[in-house]
Amino acid sequence: MRAGAESTGPVLDARGGSTGPVLDAGAEVLPGARGGVGRRVALAHPLLLMAAIVLASLNMRAALASVAPLVGEIAAHYGLSSTASSLVTSVPVLFLGAGALVAPWLGRRFGVEPVLFAALVLLGAGILVRVLPSVYALYGGGVLVGTAIALLNVLMPGLIKRDFPDRAASMTSLYTGAMIAGATVVAAASVPLEEAFGGSWEASLAFWSLLAAVAALAWLPQVLLTRARTTNGSRSAPEARAASGAPARGVWRSALAWQVTLFMGLQSLWTYVLIAWMPTIFTDHGMSRSTAGVMFAFNTLTQVAGAFAVPLLAGRMRSQRPLVVLVTALVAAGYAGLLVAPVEGAWLWSALLGVGQGGAVGLALTLIVLRAGDAVTASRLSGMAQTVGYLMAAAGPLTAGAVHQATGSWTVPIVLVLCVCAAALVVGLLAARDRKV
Numbered sequence: 001m002r003a004g005a006e007s008t009g010p011v012l013d014a015r016g017g018s019t020g021p022v023l024d025a026g027a028e029v030l031p032g033a034r035g036g037v038g039r040r041v042a043l044a045h046p047l048l049l050m051a052a053i054v055l056a057s058l059n060m061r062a063a064l065a066s067v068a069p070l071v072g073e074i075a076a077h078y079g080l081s082s083t084a085s086s087l088v089t090s091v092p093v094l095f096l097g098a099g100a101l102v103a104p105w106l107g108r109r110f111g112v113e114p115v116l117f118a119a120l121v122l123l124g125a126g127i128l129v130r131v132l133p134s135v136y137a138l139y140g141g142g143v144l145v146g147t148a149i150a151l152l153n154v155l156m157p158g159l160i161k162r163d164f165p166d167r168a169a170s171m172t173s174l175y176t177g178a179m180i181a182g183a184t185v186v187a188a189a190s191v192p193l194e195e196a197f198g199g200s201w202e203a204s205l206a207f208w209s210l211l212a213a214v215a216a217l218a219w220l221p222q223v224l225l226t227r228a229r230t231t232n233g234s235r236s237a238p239e240a241r242a243a244s245g246a247p248a249r250g251v252w253r254s255a256l257a258w259q260v261t262l263f264m265g266l267q268s269l270w271t272y273v274l275i276a277w278m279p280t281i282f283t284d285h286g287m288s289r290s291t292a293g294v295m296f297a298f299n300t301l302t303q304v305a306g307a308f309a310v311p312l313l314a315g316r317m318r319s320q321r322p323l324v325v326l327v328t329a330l331v332a333a334g335y336a337g338l339l340v341a342p343v344e345g346a347w348l349w350s351a352l353l354g355v356g357q358g359g360a361v362g363l364a365l366t367l368i369v370l371r372a373g374d375a376v377t378a379s380r381l382s383g384m385a386q387t388v389g390y391l392m393a394a395a396g397p398l399t400a401g402a403v404h405q406a407t408g409s410w411t412v413p414i415v416l417v418l419c420v421c422a423a424a425l426v427v428g429l430l431a432a433r434d435r436k437v
Contacts, residue, residue, distance in 0.1 A: 056175075059123055063149065068089065070204060078135045078138070080135075087398065098150070123145060123149065127145060153390075160172060161369050172365055183300050184300040256371060261385040261388045262431075264367075270420055272396050277401065277410075278295070279292040280292075282346060302358070304358060306359030310366070327360040331353060373437065
């Protein structure tokens, strides 16, 4: 139970004993109350909210991870070149950035919970559009998928800062871990699902719209409770602050905000290069397609460890610099392994990359929460970091595919990613300082 979320009287348990204060579902703590901490009080059923967060998080990469093991079949079906097939993964990532630009405004205008619900509905629709029998639908569905995931990505840190201000790092660990776990299951199941559906990659991709539908249903109670509070004249702390005209901090003019943003972008770039091309790198060096799929799934599985552990450690540190060094070193070592002995050390490189990738995304999202002083700033910093960051990341798969096509080798693309790792180390050390935007 958080401070400031108490009613004035006790509640009796089943045996007639007092259990202490009870949460008031309709209460709001406005700016200036309880030592100046402005936040919305937990809902009557906080476990329901946590379940909704986890289910939404499972969808944050699932629709992207489902494509990578099947990109060869998709390219063969439509006769796509390496550059054109890289757009299958690059287009959604590009719209992760474009969608992130409007996400904070949508959250303020319509409320976080309704927008998250709408994003999950849009995600399910985008997944289905993507498998319609047209290359235009393939890319158009990617636009919808990327936009929907952008809304989830941007609004989740602000919601956590608002509803779990005293447990922000642990909640970030929970949702990033769930995000990676969802990608792991999807990556491992995509090829078996294709085989189960008689060799139909379309059916395999479409199947994951069910996951988005389940998550959308889980958000319905939150939407209804938010509407009830609005009808009763109450509003959340971020909405109250926005309505009061209180100016938000100028995140776009903050050097620290740009450092957080660049770290987000650079770590996203190295991750989406792997999402797009890791199985292809292995198969181009002689590994079978099924084994390459297992390696990709193993890489995604090991990301869970980093995604859970790093945010928890980050929340206990005043400066997160040691973690920046750790995650960038792991990723650089994994990429170097792909350069010198991709097949022989595939298990080791996949593990190093996985722990580093998961830790890096968890750290990037935690830095957004830790460097922001309040929920409004967290939402706007999240929007900035993910707008610029994912626009940067979108260039990764496309550039890697184009350079590979031009050189006929993966050497130059991997060397370029190692340069990205060096740049991420520099900006990450600056972003990890104990300061506030």
